[in-house]
Each structure stands twice: as C-alpha cells, then as structure tokens.
Amino acid sequence: MSFSRLTSIASKVTERLSRADIVYYLMPVLMVLLVAGTVAQAEIGLYAAHQKFFASFIFFAGPIPLPGGYLLLLILGLNLTLKFLFYSEWRWNKAGIIITHLGALVLLLGGLLTALYAKEGYMVIAEGDDSPYIYDYHARELLIFENDQLKYRVHADDLRANLERGIALPLGIEVQNFCENCEIKKRADFEQSFAADHELRSFAAFMALTPKPVDKQPEANLSGFSFTLSGMEGDQNGLYIAFEAMPKPVLLEKDGHEYKLIYGKQQRLLPFSLRLLDFKRENYPGMMMARAYSSSVEVLDGAVNWHALIEMNAPLRYKGYTFYQSSFDQSGETETTVLTVVENKGRIFPYIGTFIVALGLLLHIVIIFRRDRRV
Numbered sequence: 124m125s126f127s128r129l130t131s132i133a134s135k136v137t138e139r140l141s142r143a144d145i146v147y148y149l150m151p152v153l154m155v156l157l158v159a160g161t162v163a164q165a166e167i168g169l170y171a172a173h174q175k176f177f178a179s180f181i182f183f184a185g186p187i188p189l190p191g192g193y194l195l196l197l198i199l200g201l202n203l204t205l206k207f208l209f210y211s212e213w214r215w216n217k218a219g220i221i222i223t224h225l226g227a228l229v230l231l232l233g234g235l236l237t238a239l240y241a242k243e244g245y246m247v248i249a250e251g252d253d254s255p256y257i258y259d260y261h262a263r264e265l266l267i268f269e270n271d272q273l274k275y276r277v278h279a280d281d282l283r284a285n286l287e288r289g290i291a292l293p294l295g296i297e298v299q300n301f302c303e304n305c306e307i308k309k310r311a312d313f314e315q316s317f318a319a320d321h322e323l324r325s326f327a328a329f330m331a332l333t334p335k336p337v338d339k340q341p342e343a344n345l346s347g348f349s350f351t352l353s354g355m356e357g358d359q360n361g362l363y364i365a366f367e368a369m370p371k372p373v374l375l376e377k378d379g380h381e382y383k384l385i386y387g388k389q390q391r392l393l394p395f396s397l398r399l400l401d402f403k404r405e406n407y408p409g410m411m412m413a414r415a416y417s418s419s420v421e422v423l424d425g426a427v428n429w430h431a432l433i434e435m436n437a438p439l440r441y442k443g444y445t446f447y448q449s450s451f452d453q454s455g456e457t458e459t460t461v462l463t464v465v466e467n468k469g470r471i472f473p474y475i476g477t478f479i480v481a482l483g484l485l486l487h488i489v490i491i492f493r494r495d496r497r498v
C-alpha cells in the first residue's frame with residue numbers, strides 16, 4: 124500500500140472520529156452505563172461496581188462484551204481532541220465554542236489524572252495519639268522484617284500468583300490457600316488436605332482459614348492465607364497462617380537473623396503526622412444517632428505544628444492530601460476518629476475546566492447577542 128493511500132485512509136479515519144455525531148451516540152450509552160453501575164452498587168458494592176463498569180475498557184454481561192467507562196471516555200476524549208485541533212473553525216464568531224471545547228478537554232484530562240494517580244485510604248487515630256500512616260481500603264500485603272528492618276513487601280496479588288502459578292517468594296514461602304474474606308475455624312473441627320503432610324506451627328496449630336463470600340464493602344473483609352515454610356532452621360519448617368489484625372506476627376530465625384512476618388492492609392507513609400486532640404459527636408435530640416461529628420487535630424510537620432478542625436462537610440487540605448471526617452469508634456475507653464484520606468494530583472483540573480467552559484459559554488452568548496442586535 125502506497126504512502127499516499129495510507130495518508131488518505133488516516134485522513135478519512137481522523138475526519139470521521141472528529142464528527143459531532145459521535146458525542147450524540149456516546150451520551151445515551153454513558154447514561155445507561157451510569158444507571159447500570161449505580162444500580163449494581165446495591166448488589167456488589169461501590170468498589171466492585173466502580174471497577175466493573177467505570178474503571179474498565181470492556182466488561183461482560185454474561186457472555187456479551189460491552190464497553191466500559193474507560194473505553195467510552197477514551198473515544199469521547201479522542202473525538203474532542205481531533206475536533207479541537209484539526210477541525211475547529213478558528214474564527215472570532217466561533218471563539219466561545221472553541222473555548223468550551225477546550226474546557227471539556229481539561230475536564231477529561233483531570234479525570235484521566237485522577238484515574239491514574241489518585242490514591243484513597245483511611246487513618247485511624249485514637250484521642251491523644253498521632254499517626255503518619257494511611258491504610259488502603261482494598262490492597263493487602265505481607266511485610267517481612269529482618270532484624271526490625273523492612274526487607275520485603277509482598278502484595279496480595281503476588282501471594283495469589285504463588286498459589287496459582289508458583290512464582291518465587293522470599294524465605295521459601297509456598298502459599299497453600301488464599302482467601303479475600305476468611306472465616307477462622309478451630310483446627311480440630313476442620314480438615315484441610317494440604318495440612319496433613321506438614322507440622323502445624325504458631326496459630327496454624329489451632330486455627331484454620333477457609334474462604335467465605337466476599338463482603339461488598341472491601342474494608343469489611345478479613346483477608347488471609349495459609350503457607351508453608353521450607354529451608355528454615357530447627358523445627359521452624361511447617362504450615363503457618365497469617366491474616367489481618369493477627370494478634371502476634373510470625374517470628375522466625377535463620378542464619379543468625381530474626382524475621383517477622385505481618386500481613387494486613389497496605390500502608391503508606393505521610394510526609395507529616397496528625398495528632399487527634401479532641402473528638403466531638405453531636406446526636407439528634409432524644410436519639411443515639413450521630414447528627415455531626417468532628418476531629419480537632421494538630422498537624423505535625425517537622426518544626427511546623429498547627430491546629431485544624433476536620434468536620435463532616437469541612438475537610439482538611441494539606442500538601443496535596445485531603446482529609447475527610449468519615450467515621451468514628453467510641454466503643455473503647457478512648458475515642459477514635461476515622462479519616463478518609465485522598466491524594467489527588469488532578470483535583471484542580473475540574474475547577475479550571477469548569478471555569479473555562481463557563482467562560483466559553485458566556486462568550487458564545489455575548490457573540491450571539493451582538494450578532495442579533497446588528498441584524
């Protein structure tokens with residue numbers, strides 16, 4: 124095929140992808156997808172619905188493949204970009220429309236940055252304590268410390284891969300079963316085939332982990348796994364278990380080094396800490412239902428310490444992180460706050476994009492008004 128022929132085909136494809144009718148076809152599909160994903164939240168939960176319908180290129184309704192949110196927005200973004208760059212009418216009387224298209228592209232760019240880089244987690248801080256740690260709602264990992272220094276981070280996906288495909292893990296770990304949501308049973312009341320040929324060590328001597336249906340709220344799941352160790356010294360080889368919030372870590376020794384294994388929600392370290400000074404809760408009159416609650420915190424950032432109040436509709440923003448008052452725990456002796464933490468490098472783009480769209484629409488109205496007055 125000649126170069127001129129390829130150029131002609133590319134030009135026709137580009138021209139077709141830039142047409143306005145693509146938007147008319149996409150909008151009903153996007154609305155149907157939005158309704159389907161919203162309805163599905165009641166059945167499979169917010170996170171699973173978001174992953175299936177909106178954070179995917181293709182999803183399946185039975186055996187039928189359907190376009191996901193990423194694919195539809197990719198087509199929309201490509202359409203607006205080609206239209207803006209190559210097929211816009213660069214005249215003064217079209218300035219409002221061009222600026223509006225630019226604003227829409229900025230909004231899509233902000234959505235792309237959010238999808239790629241936004242991170243969400245939560246902090247749990249007891250009154251009087253401080254913490255620099257964010258816990259992930261969904262991701263779990265195995266931490267392996269050597270002489271109290273973090274040596275390995277093993278993501279839950281790698282644990283599954285070891286179980287399914289036999290990929291190598293540190294310390295001769297071999298995963299025997301993995302459950303996203305575990306039920307803890309007495310070892311004496313439950314038999315597992317993989318446990319028969321191994322010595323039972325630590326918590327595995329009297330506890331067994333078995334899968335149960337996954338909760339639609341990911342943070343409510345108790346993730347864990349059973350694993351065997353080989354190549355260790357003395358009587359350390361055998362079957363172990365690890366699960367979230369296990370009372371004690373798995374402790375091991377090898378070649379004069381001490382190892383500690385801890386499994387749980389993935390953690391990230393803030394570049395500063397928050398200290399909870401006071402938690403307040405207001406109930407509805409005559410009821411025990413919370414009407415409002417807030418956290419008075421102190422931001423600890425090196426030599427810079429300052430106070431802030433985080434309320435239900437008034438988050439704290441600092442160094443690219445936003446802290447929302449999401450929940451609390453008053454069941455113990457000390458009140459505890461739960462803060463949702465969002466790191467979103469693209470959060471400024473919706474404001475910029477909305478301003479540009481509003482400016483473009485206003486300019487377009489002015490241009491039409493002036494044209495009509497001349498007529």
